[in-house]
Amino acid sequence: MKELHYQPNRIARGLVSRRTSTIGLLIPDVANPFFSEMARGVEDAAIAKGYSVLLCNSDWNPEREQMYIELLKGRWVDGIVVVGSRSQASAIEASVGDTPLVIVDRRSSEFKWSVWTDNCQGAVLAVEHLLAMGCTNIVHIAGPNDSPSAQERRKGYEQAMSRAGLAGKVYEGDFRFASGFHIATMILEGSERPDGIFAANDLMAIGALQAAAKLGIEVPRDVAVVGYDNIPTAGYVSPSLTTIEQPSYEMGASAFELLFEQLTDDSVQGVRKAKFEPRLVVRHSSVKKRSSE
Numbered sequence: 001m002k003e004l005h006y007q008p009n010r011i012a013r014g015l016v017s018r019r020t021s022t023i024g025l026l027i028p029d030v031a032n033p034f035f036s037e038m039a040r041g042v043e044d045a046a047i048a049k050g051y052s053v054l055l056c057n058s059d060w061n062p063e064r065e066q067m068y069i070e071l072l073k074g075r076w077v078d079g080i081v082v083v084g085s086r087s088q089a090s091a092i093e094a095s096v097g098d099t100p101l102v103i104v105d106r107r108s109s110e111f112k113w114s115v116w117t118d119n120c121q122g123a124v125l126a127v128e129h130l131l132a133m134g135c136t137n138i139v140h141i142a143g144p145n146d147s148p149s150a151q152e153r154r155k156g157y158e159q160a161m162s163r164a165g166l167a168g169k170v171y172e173g174d175f176r177f178a179s180g181f182h183i184a185t186m187i188l189e190g191s192e193r194p195d196g197i198f199a200a201n202d203l204m205a206i207g208a209l210q211a212a213a214k215l216g217i218e219v220p221r222d223v224a225v226v227g228y229d230n231i232p233t234a235g236y237v238s239p240s241l242t243t244i245e246q247p248s249y250e251m252g253a254s255a256f257e258l259l260f261e262q263l264t265d266d267s268v269q270g271v272r273k274a275k276f277e278p279r280l281v282v283r284h285s286s287v288k289k290r291s292s293e
């Protein structure tokens with residue numbers, strides 16, 4: 001076999017066994033480190049069990065997502081992990097059909113096999129932290145209205161604000177740097193400048209830090225900023241970004257483990273879910289110094 005440089009042909013093997021030891025992984029934004037960390041988690045766990053991963057990027061586009069699901073099924077993948085989708089649960093389940101599926105970043109009640117964090121609770125942690133830092137005029141740069149995680153974070157923001165007896169203001173972004181930058185520029189230039197910004201992800205929060213720097217507004221003295229995800233970059237921007245951590249690598253690894261269970265354990269009854277807890281990571285963008293300091 002060595003002399004002839006023999007390479008086993010996965011497709012030929014798959015024809016016999018009806019298994020390809022390959023899974024599909026569909027993420028919404030390959031440029032967002034939250035999803036690339038998660039993809040690493042899926043891939044490392046898959047390789048450890050002898051599987052390969054076909055990575056697809058939907059670019060937040062539901063049509064492209066459907067197109068990739070069809071393509072993956074055509075390649076005979078053994079199972080599919082779908083991350084952070086904005087499509088309806090029923091649409092994803094219908095197009096995936098009988099192929100084993102794990103959904104990540106969507107609430108458990110919608111999907112059978114799923115991995116997620118409590119987005120509402122994460123947003124409450126963010127707002128309560130800003131309140132504890134003395135902020136009284138906190139605005140929310142939300143994710144897209146049709147994103148379930150964005151909706152839950154917005155709900156958490158509104159709950160925490162109303163418990164504190166404060167009225168809030170929500171601006172819809174799209175989970176990318178530029179929307180955080182443009183929305184924050186507009187808000188910070190306005191007549192009612194907020195003293196706190198809670199952005200629904202780190203990319204938009206980093207955009208907001210850039211907007212403040214460009215306008216000569218000091219963070220956190222004039223406005224405190226909190227993001228969401230804890231991407232690796234959050235610790236390296238200036239000032240370093242306070243954020244709500246979702247353990248993206250571990251969530252990815254756990255998604256593969258759930259898929260593996262479906263693929264290999266015929267005795268599995270019912271469904272499995274893995275819920276992770278959001279965690280506040282305090283850095284310099286939110287901790288206001290007292291006047292005596």
Ligand code: RIB
Pocket residue numbers: 032034084105143147149150175200201202203228229
């Ligand atoms: O950064 C992208 C965001 O969209 C993440 O917070 C993730 O939870 C997703 O829904």
